[in-house]
Structures are given as C-alpha cells and as structure tokens.
Amino acid sequence: MKKRFLVLCTAAALLLSAGCGGNGIAGAPSSPSASYFQESQGYGGGEPEMDIPMYAEAAPPFTEESSVYQNSGAKLIRRAELYIQTEQFDQATAALNQLVVDCGGYFENASVYGGSARDVSACRSGEYVVRVPAENYQKFKSAAGDLGYVTNSSESSEDVGQEYHDTESQLKTLRTKQERLLGLLEKAATMEDIISLENALSDTEYQIEMLSSTLNRYDALIGFSTFHIYLSETTKVTQEVGGTSPLGQRMSAGFTASLEGLVQGFQNLLVWVSYHFFGILICLGILVAAAVLGRGQWKKLAVQTQQEIQELQKQLEEKKKE
Numbered sequence: 001m002k003k004r005f006l007v008l009c010t011a012a013a014l015l016l017s018a019g020c021g022g023n024g025i026a027g028a029p030s031s032p033s034a035s036y037f038q039e040s041q042g043y044g045g046g047e048p049e050m051d052i053p054m055y056a057e058a059a060p061p062f063t064e065e066s067s068v069y070q071n072s073g074a075k076l077i078r079r080a081e082l083y084i085q086t087e088q089f090d091q092a093t094a095a096l097n098q099l100v101v102d103c104g105g106y107f108e109n110a111s112v113y114g115g116s117a118r119d120v121s122a123c124r125s126g127e128y129v130v131r132v133p134a135e136n137y138q139k140f141k142s143a144a145g146d147l148g149y150v151t152n153s154s155e156s157s158e159d160v161g162q163e164y165h166d167t168e169s170q171l172k173t174l175r176t177k178q179e180r181l182l183g184l185l186e187k188a189a190t191m192e193d194i195i196s197l198e199n200a201l202s203d204t205e206y207q208i209e210m211l212s213s214t215l216n217r218y219d220a221l222i223g224f225s226t227f228h229i230y231l232s233e234t235t236k237v238t239q240e241v242g243g244t245s246p247l248g249q250r251m252s253a254g255f256t257a258s259l260e261g262l263v264q265g266f267q268n269l270l271v272w273v274s275y276h277f278f279g280i281l282i283c284l285g286i287l288v289a290a291a292v293l294g295r296g297q298w299k300k301l302a303v304q305t306q307q308e309i310q311e312l313q314k315q316l317e318e319k320k321k322e
Contacts, residue, residue, distance in 0.1 A: 075161040078137055078225040086148030089124050089233035095147055096128065103140045105132035126231040131224040144229065164218050171211040178204050
C-alpha cells in the first residue's frame with residue numbers, strides 16, 4: 001500500500017509540474033490579453049507601427065503677462081496710478097518727459113506745485129496724466145518705476161467689449177434704417193410723407209452721430225492707456241523697517257529715526273529763529289526793560305513797606321510808655 005501511495009503522489013506531482021510549466025513566464029507565451037496589447041501597441045514580434053513615448057513632453061512655461069491682455073479681441077481700458085518720491089525732482093521730470101516721447105504718448109494734464117518765489121526752497125510736487133499707446137503699457141509702467149522710489153501703485157482694467165459690440169450693432173441697424181429712409185424719401189409723393197420721412201431721418205442721423213461718438217471715445221480709451229503719476233520731492237528717501245524684521249534691527253532703526261528727528265527739529269528751530277530774529281530781539285528788549293522797571297518799582301515798594309512797618313512799631317512803643 002505504501003509503495004502504491006508513493007507512486008500515485010509522484011505521478012500527481014509530475015502532472016502539476018507539467019501544467020505549471022505550460023503557463024510559465026520563461027519560454028511560454030503570455031496571456032491572450034497581454035499578447036494582444038503588445039501586438040496592438042507594436043511591442044512583441046514585429047516592428048512597432050508608431051512610436052509612443054513613455055512620458056508626454058512638458059508644456060512650455062507660461063510667460064505672457066495675461067491671456068486676457070494678449071487677446072486681440074478684448075476691449076480693455078487700462079489705467080494705473082503711481083506715487084513716486086525722488087530727491088532729484090528736476091532730473092525726474094526730465095526723464096518723465098523723455099519717457100513719454102519714447103513711448104509715443106502725450107501729456108493730457110501736467111501740474112507742478114511748490115518752489116515759488118515766496119518759498120524757493122520748498123519741496124515740490126507734480127501731478128501728471130499721461131496717455132500711452134496700449135501696446136507700450138508695460139514698457140512705460142516698468143520705466144516709470146525708475147524715476148524714484150515708488151511708495152504706492154495701483155492698476156485697473158475695464159473690459160468694455162460687450163458695450164462696444166452692442167454699440168456697433170446698434171450703429172449698423174441705424175445705418176440700415178438710414179438707407180431705407182433715404183430710399184423711401186426718394187419715392188415719396190406727398191409733402192406730408194416727405195416731412196415725416198425727413199423728421200425720422202433727422203432723428204436717425206442724430207442717433208448715428210451719438211453712437212459714432214461713443215465708439216470713438218471707446219477707441220481712444222482702448223488704444224491709449226491712462227497713467228496718473230504723482231511725483232513728490234523729498235530731502236531724503238528712507239525705507240522703513242517692517243514689522244517682520246528682527247527686534248534688534250527694529251530698535252536700531254527706531255533710535256536712528258529718533259536721532260534724525262532730534263537733529264531735524266533743532267535745525268528747523270534754528271531756521272525759525274533766523275526768520276524771526278529781529279522780532280525775537282525786540283521781544284527780548286521789551287522783556288528786559290519790563291524786568292528792570294519792575295525791579296525798581298519792587299525796591300521802592302519794599303522801602304515804603306519797611307518805613308510803614310517802622311512807623312507802626314514806634315507808635316506801639318509810645319502807647320506802651322503811656
């Protein structure tokens with residue numbers, strides 16, 4: 001029995017090893033789904049029909065300013081404000097004038113305050129409204145930041161595409177109406193029809209002029225960006241230490257600012273004294289004269305009081321004797 005059992009176990013083991021060998025990885029074909037995938041993708045027996053990369057190529061980095069700004073169909077009105085401080089006001093204004101010329105723009109408004117004959121040494125300030133072609137917007141803004149220290153800046157964009165296209169559609173409809181009215185006017189037979197058509201034609205032409213003016217204004221605002229530049233002169237441009245700086249650096253900046261403020265205050269006092277020197281001398285003279293006169297009067301009053309006291313003492317002594 002034992003021998004028969006061993007023979008049966010040996011036969012079963014041989015059958016199992018043969019079955020596993022038929023489905024093994026080495027030397028045997030893979031599963032039908034795997035072979036189909038390899039043949040359909042070009043891997044396996046023959047040359048591949050097409051090259052499929054293992055990884056897709058990375059997209060190029062996005063370097064444009066904004067997809068909206070680069071869209072030729074967008075109707076954008078762009079505005080910006082720049083607040084700039086400078087220690088060299090004359091050089092900054094000259095550089096601004098040259099920058100406007102280089103960018104093909106123009107000054108819509110320019111005002112300068114301070115530095116008059118009454119106060120020649122006063123710090124000056126200027127307000128400028130500059131119109132620059134829309135394609136030179138970024139160029140002008142970047143270069144304007146080099147005029148001095150930019151303390152504040154803001155930008156805004158208004159998309160008027162919907163209003164612009166609506167106005168164009170209305171204008172097209174009105175022009176079609178104008179042509180029809182002109183055609184009817186040529187065929188009008190009675191005076192009443194002629195007057196009615198002329199009135200309607202006049203109203204249509206007025207609306208066409210208004211809409212054309214609106215489109216021209218939109219074109220001007222879209223074609224040229226607007227910059228409001230506030231340029232101010234200062235004796236010294238300083239950059240304050242922020243709240244995130246280390247404690248030592250903030251304390252050092254505070255002591256430095258306090259010392260500079262003390263020095264500046266003393267200098268301002270000296271300047272004030274120089275402007276009011278003669279008035280101060282007159283006031284001091286009046287005070288000295290008043291002090292001298294007051295002192296003389298005080299002495300006289302003291303002597304008189306002493307005499308009165310002595311007389312009272314004498315009167316008291318005489319009464320005691322009596």
